[in-house]
Amino acid sequence: MLLTGAQVWTGAGPVIGAGTVTIDGGRIVAVTDGPPPPGTSASDVLELAGHTVVPGFQDAHCHPTHGGMRRLGCDLTGADGRRACIEAVSAYALANPDLDWIVGGGWRMPDFPGGTPHREDLDGVVPDRPVFLVNTDGHGAWVNTRALERGGVTDGTPDPVDGRIERDDRGAATGTLHEGAMELVRRRIPPTGADRVADALLAGQRHLHALGITAWSDAWVVPDELAAYQAMADRGALTARVTAALWWDRGRGLEQIDDLVAQRNATHGDRLVASTVKIMQDGVVENGTAAMLEPYLDLAGRPTTDTGLRYVDRRLLCEAVTRLDALDFQVHVHAIGDAAVRDALDAFAAARRAGGSGTRHTIAHLQIIQPDDLPRFAELGVIANAQPYWAQLEPQMTDLTLPVLGPARADLQYPWASLLAHGATLAFGSDWPVSTADPLWGIEVAVNRTDPAHRSQTPFLPEQRISLDDALRAATRNSAKVQGLDHLTGAVAPGTVADLAVLDGPLFGLEARAPADLHVALTMVDGRIVHRSPP
Numbered sequence: 001m002l003l004t005g006a007q008v009w010t011g012a013g014p015v016i017g018a019g020t021v022t023i024d025g026g027r028i029v030a031v032t033d034g035p036p037p038p039g040t041s042a043s044d045v046l047e048l049a050g051h052t053v054v055p056g057f058q059d060a061h062c063h064p065t066h067g068g069m070r071r072l073g074c075d076l077t078g079a080d081g082r083r084a085c086i087e088a089v090s091a092y093a094l095a096n097p098d099l100d101w102i103v104g105g106g107w108r109m110p111d112f113p114g115g116t117p118h119r120e121d122l123d124g125v126v127p128d129r130p131v132f133l134v135n136t137d138g139h140g141a142w143v144n145t146r147a148l149e150r151g152g153v154t155d156g157t158p159d160p161v162d163g164r165i166e167r168d169d170r171g172a173a174t175g176t177l178h179e180g181a182m183e184l185v186r187r188r189i190p191p192t193g194a195d196r197v198a199d200a201l202l203a204g205q206r207h208l209h210a211l212g213i214t215a216w217s218d219a220w221v222v223p224d225e226l227a228a229y230q231a232m233a234d235r236g237a238l239t240a241r242v243t244a245a246l247w248w249d250r251g252r253g254l255e256q257i258d259d260l261v262a263q264r265n266a267t268h269g270d271r272l273v274a275s276t277v278k279i280m281q282d283g284v285v286e287n288g289t290a291a292m293l294e295p296y297l298d299l300a301g302r303p304t305t306d307t308g309l310r311y312v313d314r315r316l317l318c319e320a321v322t323r324l325d326a327l328d329f330q331v332h333v334h335a336i337g338d339a340a341v342r343d344a345l346d347a348f349a350a351a352r353r354a355g356g357s358g359t360r361h362t363i364a365h366l367q368i369i370q371p372d373d374l375p376r377f378a379e380l381g382v383i384a385n386a387q388p389y390w391a392q393l394e395p396q397m398t399d400l401t402l403p404v405l406g407p408a409r410a411d412l413q414y415p416w417a418s419l420l421a422h423g424a425t426l427a428f429g430s431d432w433p434v435s436t437a438d439p440l441w442g443i444e445v446a447v448n449r450t451d452p453a454h455r456s457q458t459p460f461l462p463e464q465r466i467s468l469d470d471a472l473r474a475a476t477r478n479s480a481k482v483q484g485l486d487h488l489t490g491a492v493a494p495g496t497v498a499d500l501a502v503l504d505g506p507l508f509g510l511e512a513r514a515p516a517d518l519h520v521a522l523t524m525v526d527g528r529i530v531h532r533s534p535p
């Protein structure tokens with residue numbers, strides 16, 4: 001197969017203006033500047049003048065099962081404002097009269113006063129059945145009165161250690177459950193059937209392929225989901241390359257490692273590995289659950305004594321990471337606050353001191369990094385796993401984040417250029433369905449630090465902008481490093497497998513279009529087309 005006439009960002013040399021990529025047996029065998037030599041024969045020639053060929057995007061941190069499930073359930077993604085959310089829930093409930101529970105998500109905190117929606121809004125449209133709706137970042141749920149009853153949540157219910165029940169002045173639950181408090185209700189929801197999980201995964205895979213994504217790290221996989229991935233791989237339906245990050249149960253200790261080893265050993269196939277463990281060390285800034293070295297301010301900018309939450313005790317974290325590292329597990333830590341980032345780096349340093357297996361570990365999110373910690377990523381070989389789309393002045397940032405951090409810490413956010421300057425390997429992931437899975441939107445934000453939907457907005461910490469080349473590398477080759485696929489993928493070069501995305505316009509040169517204005521025309525894995533947009 002020949003792809004001809006397109007710009008080629010090879011990831012391994014200068015951009016080719018109008019090149020030819022030759023694919024044979026699922027591998028790239030040649031990449032040349034100019035048209036194919038006369039007399040070249042190929043079973044299939046794709047004329048791609050005006051297009052751009054890039055290595056398939058790899059998402060270093062996303063949740064395709066959750067994303068797929070959201071698409072199949074009560075989906076509030078794109079519902080603009082409180083009224084629109086209530087209407088969408090009402091419409092979904094009317095359309096699904098047989099469901100015992102209304103389950104879904106995708107609402108956004110800035111659409112509700114204080115970021116906390118109220119149960120009465122749901123009671124007004126669904127009085128008779130429990131409703132459970134996770135917010136778009138997955139760190140809180142909006143529930144109705146029926147759901148609180150099912151969860152046994154009364155005025156006297158204490159907050160769990162890893163979460164908080166939002167209450168009114170009289171102490172009554174108002175309908176928002178933060179972090180671990182979500183479990184009070186979530187554990188009452190009937191388990192999702194295997195068929196539904198499989199459908200969600202397929203929907204997730206379709207969505208990601210349509211965005212040019214050929215491989216991903218699923219950053220939160222529980223046994224049911226791993227079984228769904230395995231079944232999909234066994235019947236040849238898994239067309240992406242997937243690293244499943246097994247969920248570290250923070251209610252348990254080191255004894256769970258045997259179970260994780262068993263899950264890894266039971267996983268097989270050439271597209272699926274379960275060699276990563278995901279540890280969540282803190283929450284998010286917006287609800288005060290990110291672990292901070294210094295206390296938060298309140299929304300009016302006054303000091304508090306609250307430094308957020310640490311989900312795993314620091315000693316245990318060091319022990320767990322050291323043991324997992326010795327067993328050749330990659331550890332993928334969720335760390336948002338500067339204290340959580342430091343905890344994770346300390347744990348990787350402990351593993352290194354204990355001998356160190358050389359496994360590449362990764363820390364995701366990295367919202368606030370103290371300058372002293374920046375060089376430690378390169379020193380420890382820890383990959384910075386960034387969600388570039390978040391580095392913009394959207395309402396959640398301006399209304400809920402900047403006030404509680406204060407100016408000095410606010411300036412330490414999402415320091416992608418500083419990490420690169422300190423020699424870190426920077427990889428990109430979307431955290432979909434927390435935010436858009438479209439890597440071209442993430443890349444544009446990394447380059448401009450503005451929302452592609454509002455390009456005239458003030459750039460967020462513009463000194464942290466990075467080049468288009470660095471952003472593309474983060475979304476391809478460096479994400480491949482997170483997944484241990486960089487020997488095989490992440491470049492358009494002879495010898496790599498033909499995992500490619502074709503964009504519908506030029507990304508370079510005089511006619512270049514902004515990344516987020518481009519769409520994916522075609523996605524290929526192992527030389528096989530897994531997505532093709534209608535012309």
Ligand SMILES: [Zn+2]
Nearest residue numbers: 061063219431
């Ligand atoms: Zn995530």
